[in-house]
Amino acid sequence: MRTFRSYLPDIMADLSDRQKYGAQRLMRNLWRARGLLAVAIIALFCVHLFGDLPFMVLPAAIVALLLAAAISGDAEEADEERRATAEAGEMQSLSAENLAAAVTDPLIVFDDSASVIHANAAAIAAFGDLRPAMSLQLKFRAPEMQALIDAALSGGGSQSADFIDKLPVERVYRVTASAVGHGSRLHVLLFKDQSEARRIDRMRADFIANASHEMRTPLASIAGFIETLRGPARNDPAAREQFLQIMQNQTGRMARLIDDMLSLSRLEMKPYLKPGARVDVRQVVESVVDSLGPLAKESDLVIERDFADGPMETPGDRDELYQVFENLVENACKYGRDGDRIVVSIARSDKAPQPGIEVTVRDFGPGIPEEHIPRVTERFYRIDSETVQSRKGTGLGLAIVKHILTRHHGRLSIQSELGKGSAFTVYLPTN
Incomplete structure (x- = not known):
């Protein structure tokens, strides 16, 4: 059994820590009130030098000012602690449903049995019926979603996969599955809609492919006529005139194509205002x-x-x-x-x-x-x-x-x- 003497080092260490904390708090309070203290001390010195103020009154007044500053700092620190406590209480009062409702993307919370616990309004609007206790593996039958849910339940950390929902219209989502905290046995699916980005990428690729095809045809035609003019039709004025006219038409077609492409590009760069x-x-x-x-x-x-x-x-x-x-x-x-x-x-x-x-x-x-x-x-x-x-x-x-x-x-x-x-x-x- 420990004696009182054996507890003394711990008690002294504890007192030392408290003294250090008190000194640090006092220094913080004095630092906050440094402007007021400086003005007050200068005023007291002026009164002492040019007035009839007794000498001992000056140190007493300075001590009083220091105490007032410390008390004021304690009051401010107490107000800060009360505000922090109130904010912490507000955070604790927030329910999971309120937090899920604040998320604009579809979000589904499920448990270790892959059953729906909660789905926010965006998820219900996107995927229809998602009532509590519904099986996610029956709702989302795509292989990539099955693999994602299995990986989340096995504790593999945050996982992501692409999911294409074809009904009622085709939508492409980037789905992330992750655990909610540690030991809560809850998981969450977050769906990020990538449909518009995919559509733009596809449209850009189609545009480049079509533009290349449209440009290749007149270029091939011009190259063929140049080769003919330099060979068999070198000394044939009639053929030369005919081929040059066709080449001029083809270059005009390419010029119109380039002008239209630049015009469309400029329009797309303008905002929809x-x-x-x-x-x-x-x-x-x-x-x-x-x-x-x-x-x-x-x-x-x-x-x-x-x-x-x-x-x-x-x-x-x-x-x-x-x-x-x-x-x-x-x-x-x-x-x-x-x-x-x-x-x-x-x-x-x-x-x-x-x-x-x-x-x-x-x-x-x-x-x-x-x-x-x-x-x-x-x-x-x-x-x-x-x-x-x-x-x-x-x-x-x-x-x-x-x-x-x-x-x-x-x-x-x-x-x-x-x-x-x-x-x-x-x-x-x-x-």
């Missing part, structure tokens, strides 16, 4: 029709105008809207040449959800097969027919139109019937 300037759509369309009059004449077409009276303004960028209508009228001249006219009309629209302006470019050419209409605004998409392939184009015009209209909060609708022509209608809001 509603432009602030007001544009008179009637004036823009009139300028387009006037500038493309010679092209229509070359194709033996007449452009008819059917414009409503008065100015029609919309928030927008004039140059971009000019590009929209230029593409549409130019396409009508290219693909509607089997008809005899093109009708460009402008009218006010009172359709819900808000009033706007409708501009329609109608041709009377061969029309577009119904199955191709939903895809004609895709980049480089072309209808597989000799009539269309013979026209000059890059396959980017309608993609540029759609992108500009999206930025202007507008939309494009297409109606077509084989043998009767096509109508492209642009809707732009007035506010």
Whole structure:
């Protein structure tokens, strides 16, 4: 049995620690009140030097100031401790459900038997029914999810895997499984939606592949004609003239392709913000029709105008809207040449959800097969027919139109019937 004497070293060490803590706290308090102490001490010295203050009063006043500063510091430290205690109490009062609800990504909490304990609103919206006690292994039957859940239950630490949910629409998630704390026997699945990033990557890869294909064809044609001109057609003026004309057409096609690609790239770099300037759509369309009059004449077409009276303004960028209508009228001249006219009309629209302006470019050419209409605004998409392939184009015009209209909060609708022509209608809001 230990005697009291054996406890003395421990007691002294404890007192020493307390004294050290008290000294440290006193120094912190004095440091906090250093400005006040300095002013007070200087004032006391001034009174002592120039007044009748007795000498012993000065040390007493300094000691009193030091005590006051220490007490003030203790009060501040007590307030800080109370605030920290209150914050800790608030953290402890937060429930797991509240924390899960604050997470915007789908989150599922499950136990060692792979049964659902809790699913937040985002998870229920994404995956439907996730009631408590439901088996996760029956809910997510994909092999990658089965392996991820098994790895989490085996205590392998944080694990991640890609999961593709095909219904109701295909979504790609990066799923992370990890344990909740130590010894809690709870685990969590966190789903990060990667669908948009994957779509952009796929679109970028398709764009590069399509652009490379479009550029390769005219380059191969030009290279072949150069080889012919340097060989068999070296001294044949007629062949040389014919080949040079074809080469000029191919270089023009490449130049148009590059211009359209740069235009689309510039549009994609701009933010999707509603432009602030007001544009008179009637004036823009009139300028387009006037500038493309010679092209229509070359194709033996007449452009008819059917414009409503008065100015029609919309928030927008004039140059971009000019590009929209230029593409549409130019396409009508290219693909509607089997008809005899093109009708460009402008009218006010009172359709819900808000009033706007409708501009329609109608041709009377061969029309577009119904199955191709939903895809004609895709980049480089072309209808597989000799009539269309013979026209000059890059396959980017309608993609540029759609992108500009999206930025202007507008939309494009297409109606077509084989043998009767096509109508492209642009809707732009007035506010």
